[in-house]
Amino acid sequence: MAPAINGAMSTIADELRERTFRYALRNLAFCPKLPSTPEGQEIRRQLLRAGMGTSGNYWSACRGRSGSEFIAKLGVAEDEAAESVMWLMMIAQSGMNETMEAKNLLAEGREITAILSASHKTAKENRRKKKQQRTNETRKL
16 A cells, blocks of 8 residues: 555545545546547546545545534545446446456445445434434433
8 A cells, every 4th residue: 555645544534535545546547548539528527527526525524624514525525436436337338448447446436435425324323423412411401
């Protein structure tokens, strides 16, 4: 594994920040390999935006000023990852690019989407539990 961007990988969040960053870089390197047709250019633009948006929004979530902001940004990162997977599926199934690189990028996108989805679900559940706990404590007073 490559060294962490911030110098040390001490948390799961740091590891996911690094992984989403590498995913963005891989998308950046892959997109020029798509055809220069109008369709290829549009898919390239969309994939590039979604692939890089996955990383950018996850990083933004990690800088969140509140739990609500973290959850919202995490949801956007999850959506961007899912969208990048859709574009990669379109690329593969249309025959636009059926290389091992495309297949590996699709697999990584699916894994990142699953991780972000689980993280988003956990964060929302934790917020719900915390609110319920505060409500229960208030009722006891």
